[in-house]
Amino acid sequence: MTVIKFNNVTKSYRTHSVLDHMDFTIEEGVLTGVIGRNGVGKSTLMKISAGYIQATSGEVQVFSENPFNSLKVSANSILVDDTMSFSDKLSLSDILKEANRFYLNWDAQLAQRLFDYFSFHPDVRHKHLSKGKKSTFNAIIGIASHCPLTIFDEPTTGMDTAVRKDFYRALLKDYIANPRTILLSSHHLEEIEDLLEDILLIHDGKIRFHGPITDLQEMLVKLVGKKVNVLAHTSKRTIFGSQVNGAYSEVLVENKFTADEKIRLSEEGIKMIPVSANDAYVALTTGAKGGIDDVFNRTATD
């Protein structure tokens, strides 16, 4: 079953457009990472899916309904981000009670155990929590609500490393026990790489890649060897990134080599090294401007 469907969706503000004729579908039960540079529209995409904001044009369907003003979408989805706010008249334990009333799949026991594990005080007000603690508390609501569509937008903002690891572990365990559709965005792809099944890579308001994370990992390969040898093999290929270190060079190219070519590479002492999804993502989104090295190279030659 398709949970989210974007058909030619554009979202523009007065001065610029954030999502540019975007098409994609998210299937039920898949944990998808929404990845992209700052300001490419990850949050916009998530807020449209949750029905908080409206697309400028195109068709959006969540659970086969337009999510904007859909009670069904609101009741079956949750979006955890830093705009989650709660009245300061409510204590943290009050908020958990309210969440219990609103979300029919709410797991009160799990919520309480996570609440205790992360040492929250029941009488504290949400707005008095530190940034990291606020994120942790919101994440607990996101996990315990067990919504068929659970969306986390940068859920680990402000969390320290230990808590981040705990959160991702908790999310994975709960996802295994209660499979559901999850969208998760993060600036740190390397942190969530192993957690994801699919990846939705946004760049310049468009989908740059959407599919299993292993496909992204196998899309590119890194050739490492003597500069001359590597150059002979890469001159006719699209280069997604390169770095030179003395006589050796390292080049990112598409992972399209025949068996014969692979043998030749190994004979010439060129290593084929798999690329992490994070490196592939950086390579795919660096664009025509080149890498940070090019910025310095250009000034040197000017």
Added chain:
Amino acid sequence: MFDMDASKLIYIQIADWIETEIIDRTLKPDEKVHSQYQLAELFNINPATAGKGLTLLLEAKILYKRRGLGTFVAPDGREKLLAKRKEETLRKLITKLLDEARLLDVDDNQLLSMIEAERDRKKEGLL
């Protein structure tokens, strides 16, 4: 970025791990293998990715599936793996060894005696 340690993709690591368990007889023929969900929890990875590791071994007929029961080690799984590892891993290591020996001007006799010496040393160490 110059990371010379050629780390493998995670699902291939999973397949490797199960292979090693079969080779060292931790997993015996017709014994049930961890499910993709157990593997996911064990390695802290997505169940779908863990499933890809299992698929790799199913396709190589090292594992087999029983409907509704799970995945099991094929009776001849270990033999297949031994053959595969001999072919792939051992041969690669030998090629490397020969390349290195040539680079260091070590001739064949010298190399063989070095191998024997090393084997003896290891035997003593084990005793």
Added chain:
Amino acid sequence: MYLTEPRLTDIVKKQFLYKLNAYTGVFSSLLIMQLIGLFFGFNTGGGSSGSESLTINWRSLSGDMAVIFTLFWAFSTGILITTLAYRNDAFSFVSTRLSHHVSSFLFLLVMSCIAGITAPLASSVIKLISLFQHNAVFIETSGLFASPVDFFIRIATAVIYTILFAGFGYVIGSLIQLSKLVIPFLVIGLFILPLFNISGTGFIEYMVIFFGFETSLLIFLVKVLITVLVLFAISVAITNKTEVRK
């Protein structure tokens, strides 16, 4: 994971209860406003007059101030709960714009009833206090025991007026949420143009005549109910596209 099929009434009920818990600030502001009203009620006027043989010292006390402050409270509360912060709070849990409006409106209705009932009672408090302060001749407006019908009419009138003011606050708040430009237009339209006696601009004057000069409680009630429903419909219509948690 199975999908839930929520009913609007069910969600509205949950949100109404949530708002009763979350908006307790509205209760305390009511209490403060009525206390201020009481305080002003003690200082509305006084003086002395008399001849050589008799001197009358008089002081008038009024409970009207408590009612006036309550109306002001209702108006500002109406505006307050349309603000972004309150809306985002609502959308942290299950909500649509319609369910948010309906539950907010129910909340305002209940609060207005409480406020409308307590405001006339505040004048009774004034009487009680003054009774202990002065052993003087006491001329009062009819109380619960002196004239129960009058007393109930006063309470009913206060409740209906409070709902009306809250309704106006809510629609103005909704307009402001739509665009901040509404504020100068409202100020000019409601308060400045009438000063120049341009015909057709005396909106407030017209409202006072329309509601204030109505002598039948029943017709007054119908007038207010229709007005409030229209105001509510306007609020829903103009904010149905509002984006939240931006």
